[in-house]
Amino acid sequence: MRYLPLTPDDRDAMLARIGVASVDDLFSDVPEEARLTGTIRDLPDHASEMAVERHMQKLANKNLVAGSVPFFLGAGAYRHHVPSSVDHLIQRGEFLTAYTPYQPEIAQGTLQVLFEFQTQVARLFGCDVANASMYDGSTACWEAITMAGRITRRKKALLSNGLHPHYVSVANSMARFTGDDVISSAPELSAKTDIADLIDMIDAETSCVVVQYPDILGRMEDLTALAAKAQEAGALLVAVVTEPVALGAVKSPGEMGADIVVGEGQSLGVGLQFGGPYVGLFACKQKYVRQMPGRLCGETVDAEGKRGFVLTLSTREQHIRREKATSNICTNSGLCALAFSIHMTLLGEKGLRDLAQLNHAKAVKAAQQLAQIDGVSVVNDSFFNEFTVILPVDAREAVRELADRSILGGVSLGRLYPNESELSHALLITVTETCTDADVDALVSALREVLS
Amino acid sequence: MSMNNQGRPTRSEDIETGCAPATFTGNRALILEEKLIFESGSTDRTGIDFPAAPDAPSKLGGLERSVEIGLPGLSESETVRHYTRLSRQNYGIDLGFFPLGSCTMKHNPRLNEKMARLPGFADIHPLQPQQTVQGAYQVIDELADWLKTLTGMPAVAMSPKAGAHGELCGVLAIRSALEARGDAREVILVPESAHGTNPATAAFAGYKVEDIPATKEGRVDLDALIARLGPDVAGVMITNPNTCGLFERDMKKISDAVHEAGGFVYCDGANFNAIVGKVRPGDLGVDAMHINLHKTFSTPHGGGGPGSGPVVFSEALAPFAPLPFVEGQGGEYRLVEEENAEEHHASSFGRMVAFHGQMGMFTRALTYMLSHGADGLRQVSEDAVLNANYILRSLEDVLDAPFAPSGPCMHEALFSDKGFADGFTTLDIAKGLIDEGFHPMTMYFPLVVHGAMLIEPTETESKDAIDEFVGALRHVVAAAKSGDANLKAAPHHAPRRRLDETMAARKPVLVYKDSETAA
């Protein structure tokens, strides 16, 4: 048992110091009938590294690795190239095996990273402040809705129909218990988003309007008028960004007046990881900072006047406020925030803009090629690296047939909206810097075959 | 023979010991000061090369970015150095003893990291066609099996992202079950010693929170609890072993009484490490319990997450568990989600997160379980409890241990600040331990003990490591009792002295402003 350092002699010496005859005596508070006498049945005994590795590798081999085939999936999780130094640095034991920085004198590494991360996120989103991260984009989105409720003292949230359906699902599940009124619907396959409709729907009960940018179909529209209308009605604009790389190419939601901007930071540093762990991004205007959920890192000085960082404004949080806390969240997504921040530092402004431009240009070219296929049309007028096409056949079927040809060809809207038959022919395609021209050609020719 | 008589001196002479002089740079040998990236980087520098973008028209809808974001970049060499320097200002388990009570800072095996990075797990998309990710579903299913077997519970929800998220999952299932039988109960009972997340979670789920009193022995007062039960009580949230480090002996009686009164029992499983392989919560009448994979099952804490908090359920609550989950049928796995939930999971309260939960933590936890096996996990809890009791008995003569007389502790030992010199506090003990090269214990929690110090060694510490810690702590306690002014000013040797938290909170500076001058 390679992780257990105590020897039989150690155990005997320790039992003698404690003054009991056996370890079982230490479990004397557990009622006799609840104590297990032997090892639990139906589970294997301990195994060597080699044996465990063999088993896990066998399971891993059953999956089709994204990087081994032409790959075009997105819909809230994006495949970008993560530089080697990111994974090297996050595996340093001082980051990997540290705890929440409650003892700031010996956690300045984590704290300075969080301060830098908060600044990067705030600038990227065009906001005054950002927190130290949330679980993921979907939970950050729900937390933004509840935060808007606290600020406006209203209960009605209008969700754009372009918001990721899983994010909508999370909001609906939670709202049932909190008594919030969440208005949502499925998207329409048109080039225009529902921003004009949302503007009409805002009323004196509205706490916030939640709009994704770029939205689930990949579309983007200016949010300025929506922000102004929401604020005029005493409501907040919550913008959701699931692909932060886009903000290297387009205006940030904060610039367009959003009050709270949340997002999924997985695109940078984290990787696909089959859906988690990811990193929720959360930023807002300065005046709402005390209503923010989650951890915040702030600058201060030490007893010698040297600059240092601490967790701050923690009276908002559960360990002090208990049932009056702004959220029950206790952790952040520290290591993923670190990965995000390192990747962002490696990119810098120049790198991010180049990356965004590369993604966009490749996606535009791919969309042009796909539009050449008979019966295929592109829904979007505007997009960043993800767009929606309509196929002449059921898109779920097409995705499965492409997979049979070792092409991961996109996310069918039928998978995301199983009950919306009018969306069943729509396919969401993402093209990032990791897609080669040959990959796109392979997709186009395979799709031709599938459709013929 | 020629001799270089200019050779460097090989022993120190005439060097004054004592107070070290300040250095020109502010660095102290291996402890290097590090600027913020906003001070050292620039927007035209980058550590990543990209090919030129192909020519293509813009389809950005007229939203092209016109203003600079203000993101500084560094070259790769500078980036590696920046984060390496920062890392050295952190304490981690890899470096030394980290006895944070209730947090279970055990060794994080590196095999876990290697397995989580296999491309077959790390490089697959959550929405890939199900036929292409059968191995990933199998990981989830195998881990679920382990969790159900170890807890003796029939069902598990894998998607919660952390312990507190798991609590929320459990309480929402309780509320769903009550609503399904048309029973609108309003109150959740929580012991005073509970983690702050318990009352915060219950309140978030729409419940009023009432305290359950504790006995002098540090356990739930069974009579008081039973007296409070009634048709308005939805359930109880009990941590077992509790945050005083004690096993709740009456857990089964509590469960029976709560069930009798029509309520449900939520168990906070933060301390499962003490009993894994020794006790199954299912045998104690628990209806729901979250399991912190980052505590009991060794996934890394990462400086504050990401965690993972699967929740096991009793038969009564299983139908209300959240979507999605993995179901195995004849060697094939499929995902049960919104689309097909109607078939046999129609009562689910819905979805808590996008996608399926913390896959990267599942692979790590499963790797750990397979490594230890059932026999190893039993040894884990035995050694964890042995280590904690050894600490309790090695310190109770110098530190007040309010519950020590009532018998053994479980995986953590609780002490108070009684007996320190005037003006000396638990905080001073913590800072003194930092100077001695240890991470401090949990301080001021649980709230039921004055100046609480909660010490959890975990099973991955050797007897020698514990003896060293005990020796250092005894020394620091003696300083606190004698009123040693040096201790009040500790830490002296950390990268920073005590930080001004008042200033940070009064005038919060949460992001870097360019006008700021470098310190």
Added chain:
Amino acid sequence: MSRYFTEDHEWIDVDGNNATVGITNYAQEQLGDVVFVEVPENGKELGKGDDAAVVESVKAASDVYAPVSGTVSEGNVALADDPSLINTDPEGEGWFFKLDLSDTSQLEGLMDEAAYKEFVASL
């Protein structure tokens, strides 16, 4: 004008129907450095015992209750800029809010300064 005290460590100065409310020196000592204060808006109606204001130190958050019923006539806006007033002058410049009393008979159950001193000594 007379000053009353509550067991929640608040003081209340009463002048006819007008009252000023704050927290005692003992309370500020217990809280430590105050970093944030939220005072009620003008016109807010408070019942005796209602949550009226919030006071936070680095490590603690407390509610300040309305010691008696009344309508808020003024909150101390100076506290927003300088919450340290509560530490430096809790029973003067660090007042929280002023009330128009709706029921002066509620004052009868409160302590005078001597009784409060005795109460604190007993803690």
